[in-house]
Amino acid sequence: VPRLRRSFFERRTQVVARRLLGCSLVRVLEGKRLVGRIVETEAYRGARDPASHAYRGMTSRNALMFGKPGRAYVYFVYGFHNCLNVTTEPVGTPGAVLIRAIEPVEGEAEMMKNRRVGSGAHLTDGPGRLTQALRIDRGMNGEDLVGSGRLFIEGGSPTAKVASGPRVGVSGGKRYPWRFYLIGNRFVSAQRGTRPRRIHN
DNA sequence: ATAGCGATTGACT
DNA sequence: GTCAATCGCTATA
Numbered sequence: 001v002p003r004l005r006r007s008f009f010e011r012r013t014q015v016v017a018r019r020l021l022g023c024s025l026v027r028v029l030e031g032k033r034l035v036g037r038i039v040e041t042e043a044y045r046g047a048r049d050p051a052s053h054a055y056r057g058m059t060s061r062n063a064l065m066f067g068k069p070g071r072a073y074v075y076f077v078y079g080f081h082n083c084l085n086v087t088t089e090p091v092g093t094p095g096a097v098l099i100r101a102i103e104p105v106e107g108e109a110e111m112m113k114n115r116r117v118g119s120g121a122h123l124t125d126g127p128g129r130l131t132q133a134l135r136i137d138r139g140m141n142g143e144d145l146v147g148s149g150r151l152f153i154e155g156g157s158p159t160a161k162v163a164s165g166p167r168v169g170v171s172g173g174k175r176y177p178w179r180f181y182l183i184g185n186r187f188v189s190a191q192r193g194t195r196p197r198r199i200h201n
Numbered sequence: 202a203t204a205g206c207g208a209t210t211g212a213c214t
Numbered sequence: 215g216t217c218a219a220t221c222g223c224t225a226t227a
Contacts (some may be wrong), residue, residue, distance in 0.1 A: 023224060042208070053207070053223095079210050079220030087210090098208055126211050167207055202227085214216075 001154040006146050009069035013088040013095035017043040018164075018180050020086070022156035025102055027134040030151060034110055034134050036102025036156055037157060039185045042110040042167045043178040044085070046094035050172025054094035064142060065094040071150060072143040074136060081128030082137045086145060086153070100168070100179075103123050104133075126189045160185070163199055 004023065009016055015099040020038050027034040044052040044065075053075070054060040064087055073096050074087040089095035102124045105110055111123055111133035124130040131137065135152065145152045161183040166174050168191050181188045183199075 044208070053208080054226085059224070075208085077207055078223070079207095081209050081220075083208060100208085122211095156211070167208070171207090203225090205224090207221105207223090208218090212217090212219105 004040050004070070004145070004155060005073070005151045006068075006070045008089055009086060009088050011042040011069075011088065013045050013097060014178055016086070016088045016095075017041040017097045017160065020097060020153070021158075021162055021180055021182055022159045023056070023106060024154040025099065025130075025134070026152050026154055027136065028151070029057075029066035029107075029110065029135060032107055034111060035105040036130065036134070036148050037105050038153075039103050040062065040099075040101035040179070040181040040188045042098040042100055042180070043184055044090075044096050044098060049176065050174075051170035053096075055113075055172075058094075062094070064079075065096045068144070069095075070146045072136075072140055072142065072145060074131070074138050074141040077128075081123070082131040082132050083127040084136050089182060098127060099130065100127050101181070101187050101189050103185060125187045133135060140189070144159075161199065174178060 001061050013112050013177045017191045023038050025036045046054045054065045069088050071087045085096040087096050115133050124133050143151050164177045164180045
């Protein structure tokens with residue numbers, strides 16, 4: 001399966017978020033492939049999106065969101081967790097897609113070692129959990145997924161039913177239905193009160 | 202220089 | 215269901 005190219009990411013952020021569902025996130029660690037199917041994403045945009053890191057313009061942290069599409073934007077939250085984003089939109093237009101959950105496809109045993117949990121949904125059903133399972137941290141901030149040998153994304157399996165709804169854990173921008181997930185997939189992060197606002201395909 | 206708080210998680214009642 | 219953990223970014227002074 002071919003890797004996603006720059007043009008895939010150089011589009012409207014919501015489109016990229018939707019189209020990433022079903023694609024394979026690949027992490028190469030010590031020669032081994034750890035692979036997860038992307039089952040939940042969220043789109044974050046620019047000056048019009050109060051939930052976005054880019055809402056108040058460029059800063060040292062969010063500068064990658066304004067740059068080339070198809071790079072990893074990894075940030076650290078709550079003093080504990082790393083979150084993996086993929087940058088989107090043409091250069092100069094801020095945007096990124098947060099990968100919120102994956103379904104293990106390859107290297108599940110390695111993921112369990114990295115997380116020190118057994119197999120089961122909690123292995124990779126949240127943004128902080130999947131980065132731990134794949135050993136992704138701020139050291140990979142800026143990694144170019146189009147050319148990297150250790151982190152990239154491959155094209156998708158057929159898309160199941162998709163829902164979208166409000167993003168999780170944000171205080172502003174609640175009215176935007178920019179969270180996308182595969183309906184019924186057990187690796188989608190469970191969140192109280194989140195109901196699908198739209199059903200696609 | 203420093204207060205405030207976050208795109209979360211895991212432990213515990 | 216509630217809550218503490220813990221660090222660095224951002225804003226304000």
